[in-house]
Amino acid sequence: MQQQNALFLESKQGQFVVRQRPVPTPGPGQLLVKVYATALNPVDWKIQELGIFVDKFPAILGSDIAGEVVDVGQGVTGFTKGQRVLAHGYLTEDQASFQQYTLTTSTFTAAIPPNLTYNQAATVPLGLDTAAVGLYSEVLGAGLTPPWTEGGQGKYSGKPILVYGGSSSVGCYVIQLARVSGFSPIIAIASRIHEEYLKSLGATHVINRHGERDDLKKAITGTTTAPIEIAYDAVSFPETQQVAFEILAPNGILVTTLQPVVEEDQGKGRKVVATYGSPHHSANNALCQGLWGVLEDWLHRGVIKPGPFEVLPDGLHGIPEGLRKMREDEAGGVKLVAHPQQE
Ligand SMILES: NC(=O)c1ccc[n+]([C@@H]2O[C@H](COP(=O)([O-])OP(=O)(O)OC[C@H]3O[C@@H](n4cnc5c(N)ncnc54)[C@H](OP(=O)(O)O)[C@@H]3O)[C@@H](O)[C@H]2O)c1
Structure with a gap:
């Protein structure tokens, strides 16, 4: 059986170790992909640091996949060996991305258009799915x-x-989807340094996130006379949720990416919903299949643009240091990308 290198998290809150495991075989509806680029996400350091989300160890982490199809499972149509693809991985040994070969679910895999590199493609799946589920799911x-x-x-x-x-990675995709959905104004809260970039994605107003809370609220409500009925808090710290909820119109809805700290108030009818961006969750299957069905075309036409990234050194061995940088907020507002084929 062909062997490959994988980055294992050996035990709950344990050490990361690169060692060998067999290359898996694709089952029905799956593709075997040689991973050329994978992006890191906050969930990866949180699993290691906090011992959440994953129960079975040793575990392989990583959700964002860009690579080449090397085998096609039964019943899969529309993909061929040698094709460049991106995919949303799954945190199981065979479907996670911090390894050299992984299995992808064909319905959450799309061809990479010629205008994008593997690095760019790897930055898309988890961020975009989370933005899409948070905006469009009736459940999440x-x-x-x-x-x-x-x-x-x-x-x-x-x-x-x-x-x-x-x-944030999720926030950039929320802005872009909001633009496609026609929202206006699109009011983004971020550090000033990102103003030009966020406007290029579709934000109409960028408000400096480092202001006083009351000034921030005034700046938000000063952008529009229309009621703000939708707020997506991509970072979802307690203080950001509070501000977003306080400016929300009666009957409005706040979407959070972390556990809500604000309570729905029946009087004004405002609601809060915690999203969960995995397309593998049964509640998200159909919705995300729709998105993945248009993704190649949207990326090709620039409807959705991948964000800035930095490539980490040392292949799989460089990932733990990348996770540390992310945890310590040293990633500098870019997506960190690793190359599992690099020894
Ligand atoms: N529920 C789910 O399914 C799901 C999925 C994905 C992510 N998440 C969670 O969602 C959060 C965001 O994930 P991500 O990958 O998008 O994060 P990310 O790209 O790593 O976000 C980093 C950015 O957050 C911004 N930020 C930090 N503190 C802020 C504040 N107080 N106000 C406004 N912006 C602030 C910073 O922006 P500036 O440079 O502008 O200061 C920073 O560049 C994480 O907690 C993650 O675990 C949940």
Whole structure:
């Protein structure tokens, strides 16, 4: 059986170790992908540091996959060996991305268009799916009409949306999807340094996140006379959730990426929903299949643009240091990418 290198988290809150494991075989509906680039996400350091989300050890982490198809499972159509693809991985030994070969679910895999590199493609899956589920899921989101379905594109024209943490990986995709959905104004809260970039993605206003709380609220509500009925808090710290909830219009909805700290208030009808961006979750299967169905075209046409990234040194061995940088907030507002094929 062919062997490969993988980065194992040996035990709960334990050490990362690179060692060998067999290359898995694709089952029905799956592809075997040689991983050329994988992006790191906050969940990866949180699993190691806090011992959450994963129960079975040793474990392999990593969700963002970009690579080449080397084998195609039974019943898969539309993919061929040698094709460049991106995919949203799954935190199981065979489907996680911090290894040289992984299995992907064909419905959450898309061809990489010629205008994108592996590095760029690897930055997309988890961030984009989380943005999409939070906006469009009726179960784990605000229940808006997705722009890839009939009547969805431009549907929310003239309605404001607040994107807290607009420069985060998730936030950048929320801004872009909000633009496709027609929202206006799109009010992003971020550090000043990102203003030009976030405006290039579709933000109409970028408010400096480092202001006083009352000034921040005034700046947000000063951008529009229309009620703000949708707020997506991509960073979801207690203080950011509070600000977003306080400016929300009656009957509005706040989407959080972490556990909500604000309580729904029946009087004003405001709701809060914690999203969960995995397409592998049964509640997200159908929604995310719709998104993955248009993804190659959208990336090709620049409807959705990948964000800035930095490539880590030392292949799989460089990932733990990348996770540390992320945890310590030293990633500098870029997605960290590793190359598992690099020895
Ligand atoms: N529920 C889910 O399924 C799911 C999925 C993905 C992520 N998440 C969670 O969502 C959060 C964001 O993930 P991510 O990958 O998008 O993060 P990320 O890209 O690593 O976010 C980093 C950015 O957050 C911004 N930020 C930090 N503190 C802020 C504050 N007080 N106000 C506004 N912006 C602030 C900083 O922006 P500036 O440079 O502008 O200061 C920083 O560049 C994480 O906690 C992650 O674990 C949850």
